Amino acid sequence: MSTRSRGDHSRERRRSPLPPAPARPRERSIAVIGAGASGTLTAVNLLRRGRARVTLIDPKPHGPGVAYSTRDESHLLNVPAAAMSGLVDEPGDFLDWCRGLGMRVEPEDHLPRRLYGVYLRQLLVRFDDGWRLQQRRAQAVNVVEPLFHHGVRVTLADSSVVTADAAVLALGDPRPAKASRERVRVELGDGSAIDADADVLVNATGPSRKIGVGCNPLTQRLLASGRVRLDELGLGLATGPEGALIDLEGTLSDRCFKLGSPRRGESPESTAIPEIRQQAEDLARRLTEDGEVGRRGLRRRSATGGRGRVR
Ligand SMILES: Cc1cc2nc3c(=O)[nH]c(=O)nc-3n(C[C@H](O)[C@H](O)[C@H](O)COP(=O)(O)OP(=O)(O)OC[C@H]3O[C@@H](n4cnc5c(N)ncnc54)[C@H](O)[C@@H]3O)c2cc1C
Numbered sequence: 001m002s003t004r005s006r007g008d009h010s011r012e013r014r015r016s017p018l019p020p021a022p023a024r025p026r027e028r029s030i031a032v033i034g035a036g037a038s039g040t041l042t043a044v045n046l047l048r049r050g051r052a053r054v055t056l057i058d059p060k061p062h063g064p065g066v067a068y069s070t071r072d073e074s075h076l077l078n079v080p081a082a083a084m085s086g087l088v089d090e091p092g093d094f095l096d097w098c099r100g101l102g103m104r105v106e107p108e109d110h111l112p113r114r115l116y117g118v119y120l121r122q123l124l125v126r127f128d129d130g131w132r133l134q135q136r137r138a139q140a141v142n143v144v145e146p147l148f149h150h151g152v153r154v155t156l157a158d159s160s161v162v163t164a165d166a167a168v169l170a171l172g173d174p175r176p177a178k179a180s181r182e183r184v185r186v187e188l189g190d191g192s193a194i195d196a197d198a199d200v201l202v203n204a205t206g207p208s209r210k211i212g213v214g215c216n217p218l219t220q221r222l223l224a225s226g227r228v229r230l231d232e233l234g235l236g237l238a239t240g241p242e243g244a245l246i247d248l249e250g251t252l253s254d255r256c257f258k259l260g261s262p263r264r265g266e267s268p269e270s271t272a273i274p275e276i277r278q279q280a281e282d283l284a285r286r287l288t289e290d291g292e293v294g295r296r297g298l299r300r301r302s303a304t305g306g307r308g309r310v311r
Contacts, residue, residue, distance in 0.1 A: 028052045030287055031154045031164040033140045033218070036065020038260030038276050039170035040120045041086050045284030047127040048087075052288050055134045055162050056124075057154065062135055063124060064117025066172055075113045082107030084116060084273055086123050088281045094119055136162070140218055143167050145227070145255055152255050166255040166287055169237075169245070171216045227256075242286045243279065257283055 030046055032039045035058035046052040056062055061069070077084060085093040097119055098105045105111065124133070142155040154162040219237070222228040226248035231238040238246040243257040259279040260271070 026051075028166065028288055029055070029151075029164040031055045031057060031140075031143075031152065031162050031167045032170060033057045033143070033154065033167060034065075034170035034172060034260075035060070035062035035135075036170065036172050036260070037067065037086075037120060037273060038065070038172070038280065039168070040065070040124055041277050041280035042168050042170060042259060042283055043133065044086065044123045044127050045280045046288065047129070047132055049284055049288045052284075053132050053134070055136060055154075055164060057136045057138055057140050057156065057162065059137055059139045059157075061121075062137075063121030064114075065120075068113045068117030068120060070113050070117075073112045073114060076110040077113055077116055078110065079272060079274070080108045081105055081111050084111075086120065086273070086277055088277055097122065142218070142221060143169070143227075143256060145253065150255075166257065168243075168283065168287075169218075169256065169258040170260050171219060171258075172260060242283050257287070259283055 028046075028051060030052050032043050032046075032054055035043070035056050039056060039058065040063050043054045043056045046054050081095050081098065082092070085091050085095070087093045094116070095105060095107060098111065098115070124135075127133075136156065138156040138158060138160075140154050141157050144153045144155075145151075146153060151163055151165045152167040154164065154167055156162065219228070223230070228245050229238050229248045230236070237258055239258050240246055240252045243259045245253045245256045245258055247253065260276055
């Protein structure tokens, strides 16, 4: 005779597992905003993994970004050629590519930055299979994580919208892009002041610059809406593991990520290619690994991996 009560049966029914869903690899869609070295290397790593469709968004030519757009051959890389591969697992890739062009290059050579821009563009071409990569020459003006839907909506300057499972912000240095020639006044500690005409004021007093007025308009908008917040030092956006953005309430996003210079406040080494390519590979793995990214139902995680908030 069964001794189980009615309550036992209903508990069992609730516990009985659902038939397992058929395992099929789901292809992710990722919007990468900014196509300088950081965005380009993120797109390349996503495409290499073969499990993502990428929309790469930047009004400027995709690949070189600010540092490698120069046409002046006398502007040289400050890192030797042997350390400039864009691919973590193929450290000789840049060197091999140069030699493939017929150049006589030694590992310790400091090559023109312009050449590195061509290499970045060529990496995109190499891993573009013709349908996984979509390139949009446009400025992104907003990124929203809809509350009751999965993924992200990226609004472009022409009002069109790119939807994706997740977004990567690779917007570069948050500094105001242009300095105009103007009269500047430097006030000294003893109360006196120096007036001068200057194109650029060089501040060598340490890394005290804070993001604020003049930073990227998209970053300003996200800051104003509370969807992102500054790191402790005010030098970059606050991010958690793999660059997941943290909002004003301290919640870690599972669908908006950041890499490159704006993570400087948290990761001081995030501005040179060896660090950027590692961040790009780690993020591409995170975005394409099994498990959910940007899905409704996956609640946000704290920096320690549990669910909750980051303070
Ligand atoms: C002059 C200079 C020389 C350097 N030399 C070296 C070197 O030799 N070796 C080395 O390892 N590192 C070097 N670095 C450091 C590092 O490699 C670069 O800073 C790196 O290229 C940064 O790339 P990024 O993509 O993060 O930023 P960026 O190159 O600034 O690219 C950001 C991109 O985002 C786009 N963007 C911004 N906002 C939006 C928006 N709202 N919508 C769409 N697109 C947007 C911009 O148009 C831009 O193309 C150098 C840096 C500089 C400044």
